Amino acid sequence: MTGLLNGALAGQKAMTGFDSAISFRASQGGTPGSSDLRGAILTAASALANSASDNAPTGFRYAGGDGAFTFELLVRPDVMPQDAEVIALGLISMDGDGSDRIFNFRIEKQGFLAFITLPHCGASGGGLASIPSSGPHAYKPGEWFHVAVTYDGNAGVTNNLKLYWTRIDAGARQANLIGRGTLSNDLNGNTGDFAIGNEARSFPGNAEGEPFPDLIDEVRISSIARDPSDYLFVPELSRRSAGTASNADTSTSKQGLDLKLSDVLVDGSPAPLPAPGEPLKLGSGLNRLDFDFGIEPDRIDADVKLRCQLEGIDERWQETERGMSLIYQALDSDHRVISQASFPAVGRSNGWETTPEDSAMTSRSEPVYLPAGTSALRISLSSGSPDTTGLMVIDKLALRSPGRRHPRGLAANSTSVRSCPRPPIPHPAGHGREPIPRSPIS
Incomplete structure (x- = not known):
């Protein structure tokens, strides 16, 4: 990840036990809540362009050989979703300017966590779930949360996609499942503009309009659908890998x-x-x-x-x-x-x-x-x-x-x-x- 752009700021205080996080609470022009906002973003390319020149390298892997994947990250929002002055709250995306739109993992302003398949990914379907508004994992500005989406590689099988939202300080020993979805096929492995904390689509009238309102840390992509107890906030001795979970x-x-x-x-x-x-x-x-x-x-x-x-x-x-x-x-x-x-x-x-x-x-x-x-x-x-x-x-x-x-x-x-x-x-x-x-x- 070489492009720390549009005011994205590294070296921010992270959760206890981690080095530093990146703030996406900035922009370089445009109107908040509109598609022309040039919001803070972290990209695989060193600069943004209205072409394939800013795509992730060919062969950039975001799934395993059988199609399975896990995308996870730590986030600390500073506002409620409905109060964020953005179109949506971006987490991880592989979007693009032409025929290279693959997926978007983000928080909708209505309070939903969404994994969206885009037109050129080779699959349809996705997942959408309500983020908790009460209880131990309730969305709360200023708190750290672990967010994840997994796909088990069983294309077309109902509920092969899972969405997780877990408050770190809640003492959880496994990820908190909030919803399920279905992918019709594996993602095809094509690459677009890979980005963290926003979507990267640069063409006239459209910029980076979905910056996450505050801090993101510890982004990880895995080639398996991780077990709920196999995440970084779980004590190492308590973790179970996907291969041993069934046993x-x-x-x-x-x-x-x-x-x-x-x-x-x-x-x-x-x-x-x-x-x-x-x-x-x-x-x-x-x-x-x-x-x-x-x-x-x-x-x-x-x-x-x-x-x-x-x-x-x-x-x-x-x-x-x-x-x-x-x-x-x-x-x-x-x-x-x-x-x-x-x-x-x-x-x-x-x-x-x-x-x-x-x-x-x-x-x-x-x-x-x-x-x-x-x-x-x-x-x-x-x-x-x-x-x-x-x-x-x-x-x-x-x-x-x-x-x-x-x-x-x-x-x-x-x-x-x-x-x-x-x-x-x-x-x-x-x-x-x-x-x-x-x-x-x-």
Whole structure:
């Protein structure tokens, strides 16, 4: 990185234990909030140009051989996103002036963390998630946060992209997952104007209009999808590499936990469980299958997580979710799922009294990312496993656009509803008394 441009200033006081950071709180002309702002930026090239001369070198690697990657960095913002006098808050980008627009990783002014695929990357899709506004990882000016996006290299598989936002001083031992997305294909490896703290697009009427409002430090690109506990803020002895994480996740089951299949539903109706070692036999035609399996409640602690994989269907392990959930699925013209977001709800919510009629409904919103090729949106409400009890109430479910469409047909949409609860993570739906599982596994 040789271009410290437009007032970007190195040598700034960093987080305790690190040398120094770079400030992007400067510009060299233009109007804040407009595309002509020449905001502070750090680039791979020593100068900016309206040509390919300022592109990253050919062969500049930002993904592994199988397409997997992790982009991570430490940031300290000095304003809330909506108060920043910029178009967006830039983190890491590979943009360009011509046919060299690859990706943009940034914070939207609406409070979203976004990974956006651009027209010349060879892929569609991306990820969008609400940055926490409450709790231990809430966005707060003047605090240091670890920010990351990972892609596991399994092209086209739902939720192959993950977004993380973690407050460093919160004492976390692993990254805080805030959302998921999907890439249709691996990024093609083409290069553009690689930049940190802004986007680099220099042509008449457009400059570097997305500077990050304060400090960035410790940017790292990896050729793997890092495990949540394999980041620099985790004590070294506690880190788990992506290659050993799957083995570590199964260690608890080797200690005598009795994992078993409890029910099979065929098109919503219970089916006789097959004898051990025997196949489940179905008639011809298409059927919906639901598998319920878990561990006895008194044999599990809060730190145990359950993952599953259906051979021949799932290309990767799926994590189970507790309680009820509202699920958004983007469908293509053949009604195939090309993107999915699930928002689980567990526990009793604030504002719930005794019935939906006497409970105060509260408006909330969540982003839904619609990849190019989306022709329909399917919304499902899942009541969870049979042992999940409680009531979930939705009043006035709406889908709205913030008015700005991203390149290649990507739209940042959000759901807005009135609701009773306040779940442990931002939730797009209203519920009354949220489901309280009797078992920690659903």
